[in-house]
Amino acid sequence: MLRNPEEIVADGIKEFGSEHESIMQLLTKVNEELSWIPTIAIEAIAKATGISVAEVYSVVSFYSFFSIEPRGRNIVRLCSTISCTMTGQGKILEALIDEFGIEPFETTDDGRLTIETTPCIGLCDQAPAMLVNGEPHVKLTPEKACDIVHGLE
Amino acid sequence: MEKKVLLAENQPEFGAGFELALTMSPADVVFIVRDSGIKGRGGAGFPTGIKWNLAGAASSDVKYVICNADEGEPGTFKDRVLLEKYSERLIEGMAIGGYAIGSSHGIIYLRAEYSYLIPTIEDARKNMIARGLLGKNIRGKGYDFDVEIRTGSGAYICGEETALIESLEGKSGFPRNKPPFPVNSGYLNKPTIVNNVETFCAVPHIILGGPEWYADLGIGDCSGTKLFSISGDVEKPGVYELPMGAPLKDLIDLAGAGDIQAVQVGGASGRTIPATETHRSLSFDDLPPGGSVIVFDSTVNMLEVLENFMEFFVHESCGQCVPCREGTLQLMYAVDDLISGDICSEESLSDYFRLAEAMRITSKCGLGQTAVNCFVDIINNFVDFTDECVSGKCCCERGDR
Numbered sequence: 001m002l003r004n005p006e007e008i009v010a011d012g013i014k015e016f017g018s019e020h021e022s023i024m025q026l027l028t029k030v031n032e033e034l035s036w037i038p039t040i041a042i043e044a045i046a047k048a049t050g051i052s053v054a055e056v057y058s059v060v061s062f063y064s065f066f067s068i069e070p071r072g073r074n075i076v077r078l079c080s081t082i083s084c085t086m087t088g089q090g091k092i093l094e095a096l097i098d099e100f101g102i103e104p105f106e107t108t109d110d111g112r113l114t115i116e117t118t119p120c121i122g123l124c125d126q127a128p129a130m131l132v133n134g135e136p137h138v139k140l141t142p143e144k145a146c147d148i149v150h151g152l153e
Numbered sequence: 154m155e156k157k158v159l160l161a162e163n164q165p166e167f168g169a170g171f172e173l174a175l176t177m178s179p180a181d182v183v184f185i186v187r188d189s190g191i192k193g194r195g196g197a198g199f200p201t202g203i204k205w206n207l208a209g210a211a212s213s214d215v216k217y218v219i220c221n222a223d224e225g226e227p228g229t230f231k232d233r234v235l236l237e238k239y240s241e242r243l244i245e246g247m248a249i250g251g252y253a254i255g256s257s258h259g260i261i262y263l264r265a266e267y268s269y270l271i272p273t274i275e276d277a278r279k280n281m282i283a284r285g286l287l288g289k290n291i292r293g294k295g296y297d298f299d300v301e302i303r304t305g306s307g308a309y310i311c312g313e314e315t316a317l318i319e320s321l322e323g324k325s326g327f328p329r330n331k332p333p334f335p336v337n338s339g340y341l342n343k344p345t346i347v348n349n350v351e352t353f354c355a356v357p358h359i360i361l362g363g364p365e366w367y368a369d370l371g372i373g374d375c376s377g378t379k380l381f382s383i384s385g386d387v388e389k390p391g392v393y394e395l396p397m398g399a400p401l402k403d404l405i406d407l408a409g410a411g412d413i414q415a416v417q418v419g420g421a422s423g424r425t426i427p428a429t430e431t432h433r434s435l436s437f438d439d440l441p442p443g444g445s446v447i448v449f450d451s452t453v454n455m456l457e458v459l460e461n462f463m464e465f466f467v468h469e470s471c472g473q474c475v476p477c478r479e480g481t482l483q484l485m486y487a488v489d490d491l492i493s494g495d496i497c498s499e500e501s502l503s504d505y506f507r508l509a510e511a512m513r514i515t516s517k518c519g520l521g522q523t524a525v526n527c528f529v530d531i532i533n534n535f536v537d538f539t540d541e542c543v544s545g546k547c548c549c550e551r552g553d554r
Contacts, residue, residue, distance in 0.1 A: 021341065023323030028265075028304060049323075062325035062471075063306035065265045077266075081227045082421075082461050083384040083447060119309060119465050121266045122230040124384035124447075125391045134268050 005041035036067040072107045072114035074152040077131040080117040083124035095142030167241035170357025182253040188364035190376030195349030196443030207336035208254040211344035216256035219347045222263045225309040226420035228445030231380035232350040240277030246353030251298045259300035309469035314347040327473045328518040372398030383408045386450040398436040412450040420445035421462040422523035425530035455535035466524040477521025480512040
């Protein structure tokens with residue numbers, strides 16, 4: 001059961017404090033728990049830290065791991081940088097698009113899955129690679145990548 | 154030849170370097186680091202000892218030691234390997250840095266892509282605490298130090314030290330104007346040292362081995378050893394440790410590569426050279442030793458490589474200054490036009506080369522200044538304009554112009 005965004009922020013304030021420098025940690029907490037950052041969370045963080053809603057929003061929009069759009073409860077981030085594209089990333093992306101019926105940065109209708117492409121994730125020695133809910137998966141093939149994503153809750 | 158220190162099989166016990174440092178004065182620790190000649194292992198190459206000396210001299214009761222673990226340069230994964238295997242060494246190096254400059258607060262700024270390493274780093278921290286090497290009044294010397302881990306959220310620019318500091322302060326990662334430099338006014342406007350994972354990992358070895366030993370590990374004027382991440386068209390991609398100043402060829406031989414068209418050294422922001430230049434040295438005086446080396450064989454279309462990198466820079470430019478924000482976009486359009494055949498002569502690129510030079514001179518930070526390198530190098534070295542058209546779909550033949 002997903003928690004109310006305001007409850008997550010309140011918890012975060014207890015953990016990280018309500019200083020300006022806590023904002024990244026608060027946003028990360030909400031983003032990790034809900035997969036995205038609803039406006040109500042941005043407002044709660046602004047109120048607690050005394051920073052304007054606009055400024056908190058600007059921070060959210062700056063960082064590519066934060067999202068102001070709802071995303072799936074599982075997030076796949078497929079590396080799109082050169083060592084991965086040289087080793088077959090394109091075919092993996094095609095397979096994921098075919099298999100799950102969504103383009104990069106789209107979410108399945110049932111809210112299960114979002115697929116994203118991302119710059120270098122530092123796994124070039126085991127390319128092609130992706131992060132699934134933050135965990136690394138390496139030496140992918142189209143079949144292996146689809147199996148991993150099928151296995152998600 | 155590999156000369157291993159950071160990745161050596163037999164390593165000094167974690168904490169031994171810190172314990173030795175605690176028997177010295179903070180100033181002596183700074184002098185050892187300075188005399189070792191080590192330069193920042195993140196790529197910018199600023200002498201670590203000078204940075205520490207400035208931060209040590211800054212008067213403030215609160216100072217910060219920040220580890221830049223925001224390894225985002227395409228093709229670089231050396232810091233990931235250090236974090237996986239040597240997090241204790243990293244924390245030890247930070248503790249030595251804190252002792253040297255008079256700081257009790259360490260922060261590891263970890264890129265969000267490496268969040269899965271947080272438990273590993275936390276375990277290392279707990280081990281150090283259990284051994285009395287972190288916490289209050291360490292070894293009865295009246296010195297306190299601890300580290301906390303904070304994560305980024307997917308922004309390459311936060312590898313720039315002042316953008317990293319802004320991010321830690323809960324802001325967008327826009328690089329600051331310098332001066333003031335972080336050594337005087339960094340995190341929360343307090344004196345701050347920001348060093349790369351590899352730099353901190355080297356420090357305990359320097360304390361134990363002495364500055365002359367460390368300096369002598371390098372070739373010629375270069376000091377120490379350096380980690381390189383090599384990937385692409387090689388048999389054994391991975392992280393290798395070589396003397397600083399070693400020829401690129403030595404690294405390529407270790408990883409194994411037969412057919413070489415091009416080698417990119419220092420990541421997307423580094424230099425891209427043809428196979429005929431692999432005798433050049435990996436050093437701050439020649440090929441940038443930031444950490445990434447990517448080999449491309451003769452089957453690779455280098456314009457597609459360039460397209461990939463320009464897309465990367467367009468995505469990662471923070472947008473704060475015009476030369477970088479607009480320049481990276483224009484260079485990407487030029488590459489698209491080269492691929493589509495809408496640009497097919499060297500003359501039509503001359504304005505783009507002027508733009509690239511303007512970006513190099515006027516961009517606010519290293520991102521925009523170095524984003525042009527791959528554009529200039531790949532077009533100069535790997536695009537043959539003597540052919541009728543570089544794309545084979547020449548606009549002149551199509552009669553578009």
